[in-house]
Amino acid sequence: AQTVTQSQPEMSVQEAETVTLSCTYDTSENNYYLFWYKQPPSRQMILVIRQEAYKQQNATENRFSVNFQKAAKSFSLKISDSQLGDTAMYFCAFMVGFNSGGSNYKLTFGKGTLLTVNP
Amino acid sequence: NAGVMQNPRHLVRRRGQEARLRCSPMKGHSHVYWYRQLPEEGLKFMVYLQKENIIDESGMPKERFSAEFPKEGPSILRIQQVVRGDSAAYFCASSPRLGALTGNTIYFGEGSWLTVV
Numbered sequence: 655a656q657t658v659t660q661s662q663p664e665m666s667v668q669e670a671e672t673v674t675l676s677c678t679y680d681t682s683e684n685n686y687y688l689f690w691y692k693q694p695p696s697r698q699m700i701l702v703i704r705q706e707a708y709k710q711q712n713a714t715e716n717r718f719s720v721n722f723q724k725a726a727k728s729f730s731l732k733i734s735d736s737q738l739g740d741t742a743m744y745f746c747a748f749m750v751g752f753n754s755g756g757s758n759y760k761l762t763f764g765k766g767t768l769l770t771v772n773p
Numbered sequence: 774n775a776g777v778m779q780n781p782r783h784l785v786r787r788r789g790q791e792a793r794l795r796c797s798p799m800k801g802h803s804h805v806y807w808y809r810q811l812p813e814e815g816l817k818f819m820v821y822l823q824k825e826n827i828i829d830e831s832g833m834p835k836e837r838f839s840a841e842f843p844k845e846g847p848s849i850l851r852i853q854q855v856v857r858g859d860s861a862a863y864f865c866a867s868s869p870r871l872g873a874l875t876g877n878t879i880y881f882g883e884g885s886w887l888t889v890v
Contacts, residue, residue: 658815691881699816699864699881745815759806759868760829761879763815 656681656748660764667736668772674721675731675767677746685751688722688729689761694742702744705729707751736771743768777802777867777882778847785888792852792859794885798867805848806879807840810862822848855889862886 657680667673679688690702705713705722712720717737721730733740746764778797786792798805803824808816809832819832822842833840837855842848852859865882 696883697862697886698883699866701880747815759804759821759879760818760832761808761816763817765813765815 656683656686656750656762658746658748658762658764660744660746660767662767663765664768664770666770666772667733669736669738671736672732672734673736673769675733675744675746675769677729677731677764679727679729679746679748681727681748681750683750687749687751688720689747689749690718690720690729690731691745691747691763692740692742693745693766694739699745703731733769738771738773741769741771777865777880779863779865779882779885781885782883783886783888785890786855787890788856789854792855792887794850794852794863794865794887795847796850796865796867796882797847798865799869799880802867802869802880804868805842806866806868807848807850808864808866808881810864810884812861816864819850852887855887857889860887860889 659678686707688705692700692702703713703715703718705720712722717734719732743766745766747761749761750758777799780795805822807819809819810816820840821829825844837853839851862884864884866879868879
C-alpha cells in the first residue's frame with residue numbers, strides 16, 4: 655500500500671518570498687505519478703503540478719516547481735514570488751502508473767499543508 | 774468546455790434521511806471517481822465507475838453507501854440513513870480514459886458539502 659506524508663500541517667510566508675512544502679511517500683512501485691493539488695478557501699481541488707517518476711527532470715509550472723528525489727522518495731513543492739492568492743491547503747498525492755498491475759487510477763493523498771501568504 | 778459539475782454544493786440532512794449527490798463529468802469523459810474528504814483530512818478514494826459499471830468500490834463503506842453512473846445522466850452517490858459521521862465533502866472527478874492513459878491527470882469538481890444534523 656502507498657502512503658503519503660506531509661509533515662508540515664501549517665506554514666506561512668511573506669508575499670513575494672519563496673516557500674517550500676515537503677512531501678514524502680512510500681511505495682514499492684517503480685512506475686508512478688506524483689501531484690500537488692491546491693485547495694483554496696473556495697474548497698475546489700485544483701491541480702498545481704504533476705511529475706512522472708520515470709522523468710529525471712523536475713516539473714515546473716510558472717512560479718511552481720518541484721524537487722523530486724526518487725531514491726529518497728521525496729517530492730517537495732517550491733512556490734516562488736508568493737502571492738496572496740496562493741493562500742490555500744496544499745495536498746501531495748500519489749498514483750500508481752500504467753502497467754504496474756495496481757490501481758492506476760486511485761489517488762492517495764497526504765493530509766495537507768495549510769499555507770498562508772501574508773501581505 | 775464545462776468542468777466537472779457537482780450538485781448540490783451544500784446539503785443539510787437530518788440523521789436517518791437520505792442524501793443524493795450528483796456529478797456530471799467533463800464532456801467526453803467516461804470515467805468517474807468519487808472521493809470523500811473528512812474534516813482535517815486529505816481526500817480518500819471511494820469508488821470508480823464507468824457508464825453502467827462499477828469498476829472498483831473498494832473505498833466505499835459496506836453499508837448505506839451506493840453509487841451509479843447510468844447510461845444517460847449524471848453519476849449519483851447515494852447515502853441512506855445518514856449519520857453525523859457522514860458529514861464531509863464529497864468530490865467527484867473524471868477522466869476521458871483510464872487515469873493512467875491520460876497522463877494520470879484527473880479533474881475534480883468543486884465538491885458537495887454534506888452536513889448531517
